[in-house]
Structure formats: structure tokens, C-alpha cells
Amino acid sequence: MASDALSLEGIDAYYGDSHVLQGVSFRLGEGHLLGLLGRNGAGKTTSMSVIVGLLPPRRGRVSVFGKPLQGLPPEMIAATGIALVPQGRRVFRNLTVRENLIVAARPAPKGAPTSWSVEAVFQAFPRLGERHKQSAGVLSGGEQQMLAIGRALMSNPKVLLMDEPSEGLAPQIVAEVMRTIRRLKEQGLSIVLVEQNANLVVDLADDVVILNSGRVAVDKTAAALKSEGIDLHQHLGVF
Amino acid sequence: MNLWVILAINSVALGGLLFLLSAGFSLIFGLMRIPNLAHGSFFMLGAYLGVTFLRIGTNFWLAAILSGLGIALLGGIIERLFLRRLQGQELAQVLVTLGLSFMFADISLMIWGGDPIPLSAPSALQGAMQVGSIVFPSYRLAIVLVAAVIAAVLWIMIDRTRLGAMIRAGVDDAQMARVVGIRVSRLSSLIFCLGAGLAGFGGVMGGPIFSAYPGLDGDMLPLALIVVILGGTGSLVGTLVGSFVVAFLYNYGQALFPELAYVILFLPMLVVLLIRPQGLFGRLPT
Ligand SMILES: Nc1ncnc2c1ncn2[C@@H]1O[C@H](COP(=O)(O)OP(=O)(O)OP(=O)(O)O)[C@@H](O)[C@H]1O
Numbered sequence: 175m176a177s178d179a180l181s182l183e184g185i186d187a188y189y190g191d192s193h194v195l196q197g198v199s200f201r202l203g204e205g206h207l208l209g210l211l212g213r214n215g216a217g218k219t220t221s222m223s224v225i226v227g228l229l230p231p232r233r234g235r236v237s238v239f240g241k242p243l244q245g246l247p248p249e250m251i252a253a254t255g256i257a258l259v260p261q262g263r264r265v266f267r268n269l270t271v272r273e274n275l276i277v278a279a280r281p282a283p284k285g286a287p288t289s290w291s292v293e294a295v296f297q298a299f300p301r302l303g304e305r306h307k308q309s310a311g312v313l314s315g316g317e318q319q320m321l322a323i324g325r326a327l328m329s330n331p332k333v334l335l336m337d338e339p340s341e342g343l344a345p346q347i348v349a350e351v352m353r354t355i356r357r358l359k360e361q362g363l364s365i366v367l368v369e370q371n372a373n374l375v376v377d378l379a380d381d382v383v384i385l386n387s388g389r390v391a392v393d394k395t396a397a398a399l400k401s402e403g404i405d406l407h408q409h410l411g412v413f
Numbered sequence: 414m415n416l417w418v419i420l421a422i423n424s425v426a427l428g429g430l431l432f433l434l435s436a437g438f439s440l441i442f443g444l445m446r447i448p449n450l451a452h453g454s455f456f457m458l459g460a461y462l463g464v465t466f467l468r469i470g471t472n473f474w475l476a477a478i479l480s481g482l483g484i485a486l487l488g489g490i491i492e493r494l495f496l497r498r499l500q501g502q503e504l505a506q507v508l509v510t511l512g513l514s515f516m517f518a519d520i521s522l523m524i525w526g527g528d529p530i531p532l533s534a535p536s537a538l539q540g541a542m543q544v545g546s547i548v549f550p551s552y553r554l555a556i557v558l559v560a561a562v563i564a565a566v567l568w569i570m571i572d573r574t575r576l577g578a579m580i581r582a583g584v585d586d587a588q589m590a591r592v593v594g595i596r597v598s599r600l601s602s603l604i605f606c607l608g609a610g611l612a613g614f615g616g617v618m619g620g621p622i623f624s625a626y627p628g629l630d631g632d633m634l635p636l637a638l639i640v641v642i643l644g645g646t647g648s649l650v651g652t653l654v655g656s657f658v659v660a661f662l663y664n665y666g667q668a669l670f671p672e673l674a675y676v677i678l679f680l681p682m683l684v685v686l687l688i689r690p691q692g693l694f695g696r697l698p699t
């Protein structure tokens with residue numbers, strides 16, 4: 175369907191012999207935010223790796239705006255407009271803050287509503303601007319998270335994947351990250367937000383997918399989820 | 414003129430040549446983790462290519478540049494054909510590059526024969542320049558100048574450009590670099606070509622001093638190894654300092670204790686390996 179920003183259909187992915195994703199399918203509508211939930215080891219990060227091309231699936235297909243990504247290497251998939259804020263941030267530690275941004279820069283497609291540049295990122299995250307000459311390795315966890323988000327935005331993506339951006343951060347920084355995500359959604363970006371903490375997602379998301387042992391256990395709109403009062407604990411374990 | 418001064422001048426010139434040789438070795442090993450034992454061959458083949466270009470009447474500098482380009486191309490072919498498939502398998506890479514270096518030795522013996530072939534320096538630089546009571550051989554001075562320019566260009570390229578930042582990003586986290594859209598494997602090829610080309614260029618630059626001869630490859634490789642181990646892999650400053658340290662050790666060692674020349678050369682390397690394995694200027698992997 176043309177209005178899907180991203181779709182996974184019947185993905186089977188393996189690490190060696192271990193069958194980590196088993197027939198995973200879900201869709202992200204254009205301009206929507208999809209909350210992807212699941213407990214430790216459910217396969218959330220693996221799904222991200224499949225989408226960005228780091229782990230080619232054995233079966234199934236991933237499409238962006240209807241265009242299949244089959245067989246493309248990560249650097250070509252990046253060019254189709256997908257960006258990842260990876261779990262653990264993975265900033266380039268020996269590069270300066272500014273260098274982390276410029277290596278990922280890609281011009282915005284024609285007619286895009288927003289256009290990100292180093293200056294725009296520094297405006298959104300003033301802390302980064304203040305520290306632009308420092309090595310990313312010496313930043314605090316919160317600053318590295320901002321940098322990882324800024325780096326992803328520098329490619330002017332159409333689809334943004336965020337893998338547990340709140341992990342290991344202090345509550346007020348988590349709140350700032352969440353405000354940023356809300357703002358990006360309001361600008362029309364299509365977003366997959368991976369979280370273990372369901373409470374952070376349910377208010378922000380249009381749709382929610384819950385993975386359990388490599389399978390989709392729940393796929394509902396956030397509204398339906400709230401009105402039905404599904405027992406999230408059953409799928410996510412106790413927090 | 415005083416022996417010490419002559420030795421010092423020769424050492425500075427040798428240091429410049431060693432930098433041209435080792436910068437590429439250090440880039441290739443520091444950034445791509447490939448222990449390229451064919452690096453001495455690149456230097457020797459560069460010198461022989463220079464011989465051929467000079468024989469057909471090419472100008473010296475053009476010959477040096479063309480030889481550098483030729484060796485860069487050869488390096489690119491080797492990287493694509495062999496080393497790319499052996500990514501991360503250092504022992505296999507050692508064996509492949511060592512094997513290639515033996516093959517290159519045979520092939521050059523066949524093409525250029527077994528006698529040393531001197532390369533003549535550009536005629537404008539064959540004399541000497543006198544400053545006060547000290548006489549500088551012009552060509553050796555030129556070597557130092559060229560090495561300094563190349564060091565500066567390399568430093569700017571790696572440390573001050575977007576291309577350099579992309580290369581360093583690939584070294585930091587190759588997977589993540591690909592995910593943000595950097596063509597890491599293309600940059601690796603570029604680095605390998607650049608490193609090989611510098612060695613080839615250095616071979617021609619060294620030609621008027623060493624000549625081109627069978628065994629030049631084996632004479633140069635250990636020197637590059639020592640330079641890079643002393644200075645630290647992947648560190649340009651380290652390579653620069655290491656080149657001059659090794660050049661002085663080499664010349665003075667040979668003049669003062671000729672029978673211990675190799676001890677004087679390799680002992681500092683062993684000490685550095687034991688005390689500071691990352692080299693004097695190297696960084697430990699983070
Ligand atoms: N590189 C790898 N090699 C082998 N197995 C892996 C690898 N990475 C993950 N796994 C396994 O695959 C399964 C799914 O892991 P994944 O990282 O996708 O989980 P996750 O949902 O992201 O968990 P978390 O919330 O802890 O990040 C787990 O059982 C994990 O142990």
C-alpha cells in the first residue's frame with residue numbers, strides 16, 4: 175500500500191542457527207509513530223538490523239514507501255531515506271561532535287518540509303553546539319543520545335528508527351528526548367520507537383506492535399489498546 | 414666536512430624517505446588492520462617503474478608521480494582481488510601479502526635483471542648548496558621538502574576534511590558508518606591505493622640514493638615495520654617521528670657499531686613493544 179512508509183512482511187532472520195525473527199510483519203503509516211515493544215531478547219533490535227540492512231533476512235521483505243529493499247547493502251538503504259538511532263547510541267567516539275554530524279549529511283529531497291543541517295541540529299540541541307569541537311567519546315550519555323539523534327536527522331530521513339533512546343538516561347533527559355520525538359512526529363516524520371517501557375510509548379504512538387520471542391504478539395492502534403485495556407504486563411513482563 | 418654533520422644530513426634525508434615508505438604502511442595497518450608485507454615490494458616496484466619511465470625520457474618528477482599512480486593501481490587490484498575477501502583474517506592477509514612479495518621479486522628480476530640500476534636525480538638538484546660552512550646535497554634537501562609537503566597534505570586530508578572524518582568513522586564503527594550511508598569499503602580501497610602509491614612514489618624518490626635492485630623490498634619492509642611500531646599505527650605524527658628516529662639510529666648505528674647495526678635498530682622496537690605496545694604516539698583501541 176502506497177501510504178505505508180515502512181513495511182515488513184513475513185521476515186525470518188537468523189543469527190547462525192538461531193531463528194530470531196519468525197515471520198515478523200508490521201506496517202508504519204506515513205507520518206505515524208509506531209511503538210515497538212517487547213521484553214529483553216524479543217527481537218526488537220534484530221528487527222532494526224534487518225530494516226537497515228545489517229542482517230539480511232532469510233525470508234520475507236522490507237519495503238520503504240512501497241519500494242522493496244531486497245539485497246541492498248546498508249549504505250544504499252540509508253540513501254532511500256531511513257535513519258537509525260541505534261541502541262547504545264554508537265556515536266563515533268574519536269570524531270568530534272561536528273564531525274559525527276557532517277559524515278552523515280545528505281541533502282533533503284526536493285519539496286521536503288524540513289531540511290536539517292549542522293546549524294539546525296545545534297539549534298535543536300544547544301548542548302551539542304557548545305561542545306561541537308569535543309570528541310563524542312567524552313560526552314555524557316544524554317549528550318551522546320542527542321548526538322545520535324542529530325546524526326540520524328542529518329541524512330534528512332523520511333523514516334526514523336529509534337532503538338531504546340531512553341535507555342540508561344536520567345528522567346529529565348528522558349523527558350527531553352520524548353519532547354524531541356514528539357516534535358519530530360509533528361513535523362511529519364514517520365517514526366518507529368523501540369521501547370521496553372510501554373508507558374513512554376502509548377501516549378505518543380499511533381500504533382503499537384509487541385514482539386514476543388521473535389513473533390508479533392500484538393498489533394493494534396494505540397487507541398484500541400487503551401480502550402481494551404490489554405494486560406501489557408502479560409507480554410512485557412513486570413517493570 | 415665533519416662526519417657527524419654528514420651523517421646528520423643523510424639521516425634527515427633518509428627520515429624523509431622512510432616517511433614516504435611508512436606513511437602508507439601505517440595508514441593501511443592503522444585504518445584497515447591489514448599487515449601488508451608487500452609494502453616493501455611497492456617501494457621496489459615503484460623504483461623499477463621509475464627506471465623504465467626515465468629510460469623512455471620522462472622527466473624525473475613526472476616519473477615519480479606516474480610510478481606512484483601505477484603502484485596505487487596495483488595496490489587497488491590486490492585489495493579488490495585478495496584482501497577484501499580476507500577481511501579480519503590477519504594471518505591469511507600476512508600470508509597473501511608475503512606470497513605476493515615473493516612473486517613480485519621474481520617478476521622484477523625477470524623484467525629488470527639482477528644488477529642494481531641507479532636512478533639519476535633531476536639535473537637541477539645534482540649539485541650541493543652551501544650554507545655557511547655546511548654543504549647540503551640539494552637532492553637530499555628536496556626529499557625532506559617533498560616529505561614535509563606530503564605529511565602536511567595527509568594530515569589535512571585525514572584530520573581536517575569530511576572525507577577524513579568518514580574514514581575515521583569507518584575505523585571507529587564500520588557497521589554504524591555504513592548505516593549512516595558511508596561507503597566504507599570504497600574508502601578502504603582508497604586508503605590502500607593511497608598507501609601503495611605513496612610507497613611507489615617513495616621508491617622513485619629514493620632511487621638516486623639506493624638505486625633499484627633485487628632485495629630492495631626486503632631491505633625496506635623491516636624499516637617500515639620499525640617506524641610504525643615505534644611511532645604507533647595509524648598515527649601520522651608517530652610515523653613522522655618514528656621515521657626520523659629510525660633514520661638516525663640506522664645511519665649512526667652503521668657508522669659507529671657496524672657489526673651491531675641491526676641490534677641498534679631493533680632493540681628500541683622491542684623495548685617499545687614491551688613497555689608501550691601501542692607505540693609512542695598510538696592510541697589504544699577504545
Ligand atoms: N549478534 C548476535 N548473535 C547471536 N545472537 C544474537 C545477537 N544479537 C542478538 N542475539 C539474540 O537474538 C535475540 C533477539 O535479540 P535482540 O537484540 O533483537 O533483542 P531486543 O528485543 O532488542 O532486546 P533488548 O531489549 O535487550 O535490547 C536474543 O535472544 C539475543 O540473545
Ligand SMILES: [Mg+2]
Pocket residue numbers: 218219220261337
Ligand atoms: Mg535491543
